[in-house]
Amino acid sequence: MASDLVNSLSPSYFSSMMNKTIETGDKPLLNLAVGIPDGKTPKVITDRVKSAIDQEENQKYGPFRGKTELKDSIKRFYKRTYGVDLQEENVAILFGTKNGLVNFPLAHYNPGVGIMLPNPGYADYITAVELVKGKAIDMPLLKENNYLPDFDALTEELKETDLIYLNYPSNPLGAVANKTFFDDTIERFKDSHIKILHDFAYAAFGFNEDHPSILASDPDFKTAIEIYSLSKGFNMSGYRIGFAVGNADMIESINRFQDHTNAGVFGVTQEAAIAALDHADELIPKQNEIFKRRKEYINEALINLGIPIQPIEGGIFGWIKVPDTFNGESFVDYLLKEQSILTTPGIPFGDRGENYIRFSLAVDEEILSTFVERMKEIKNLWENSASL
Structure with a gap:
């Protein structure tokens, strides 16, 4: 039962x-x-897997919070791709991004937290609210606003909100947000108690231009974290690895939660992620x-x-x-x-x-x-x- x-x-x-x-x-x-x-x-990733499986260090427990080499690779990737300077305190390795999306409120907030969710939005966001026994707050995404939230129309709802989930490019809408939207959003919330989690799973698919990271609008990492998936852009959905980057307090909550619930991502999987990120400029x-x-x-x-x-x-x-x-x-x-x-x-x-x-x-x-x-x-x- x-x-x-x-x-x-x-x-x-x-x-x-x-x-x-x-x-x-x-x-x-x-x-x-x-x-x-x-x-x-891609072959450059599977070749790394084949060589990594024979490395003795990958056959034992690794560091709970991930290999330094992978975190360095993430930092290089974000600097190269988005112009964002990350430090180790701004990085958490995830067992697939769904784990981060669903577990973050449980790691960082107490019961009763108000979490604003996009509607329409990814189906599993609601589980994050339910696990922490929080309150789901509706954030309508409407065609007349290009499927971006209209925060001016949500004044009362924002009074109850502690955390906002954003997701661009959007699942399921296929909508995107530009840097101006992220700039305005960070400016609005940077001195408030409200934090932002940006689900960046479809970062590789901007089509008309490179899709912006919200962290480029939050260079001091005061307001947001971003959750990045390797599944989509690198054809690695079965590897179950991603990462969260951004606000140090929010990242530390994820790391502490995972210290208690996991024992480190398989070293071979981390080596695959390093190969993917280090070759992202050609693969994405x-x-x-x-x-x-x-x-x-x-x-x-x-x-x-x-x-x-x-x-x-x-x-x-x-x-x-x-x-x-x-x-x-x-x-x-x-x-x-x-x-x-x-x-x-x-x-x-x-x-x-x-x-x-x-x-x-x-x-x-x-x-x-x-x-x-x-x-x-x-x-x-x-x-x-x-x-x-």
Whole structure:
């Protein structure tokens, strides 16, 4: 029997989805539901893994807070890529970024903390609130504000808020934020009690320009931390490694929490991360170009069909308004039965996603082309529907 705390947590949508038996129509299944990059881990990384496995130091417990070499690599990467100067006190190694996103409030805050979450936003943010027995505060992301939070309209809500989650490029919206937004956000909150956690999982996918780090707007690290994933940009989702950087007090809370709950990331995995970051200048542009090509194809194809996609600006997901006679969940079922297309309903991302579906670009071009052809067969469903 699970504990009361575990039983109180919201169901994990993606866990249940990955274990669910899929019933499709007559066509071959197109799985566009999960955002796992479809490329192979680059050779420069796997070669490092092969050599690292034979190193005796990697067969024993390593430093609880990670190898100095990896933290140095992170510091070089952030300086080179974002112009941000990190010190060791500003870095925490994570067992995959989900661990950091979900556990941070538990490590840093007390029960009752007010946590403002984007709506729509990543489905597992709510677990972070529930684990710390905090209060979830709604942060609407609206088209008329380019899917950025309107803090001027949230004056009362901010009085109850201690921590804000941001995520750009956005999962599920494909929206982005520029440096001006981050500058303004840091200026607004830098002398307040409110801190910011920026989920930077899709940093590699800015498409039109390099996506800015929030830390470039917070050079003294007074206000924010940023959580960076190696899964997406480097095709390393199975390696389960990422890192948090920024405000020293917030980072120390993560490190102290992990001192008690873990015994250090596998040394070989850390060596793989070093290889990835040290070769990021060649690897990330290649990954970005693949997804930029897919993004441009999908944006144009679906818009030409009259299907109301939110134009993808960053990240690896598309966001579609469903026809008026459906909601997101019923339309996911319809697509499965009629077109053998598996997508994700918008409701796990917040109630503002109720009438939307999310699909992934993390499939090869042939699958995307087939997806477009099948959507063409049902484009008439949107003919009398409202726009986004």
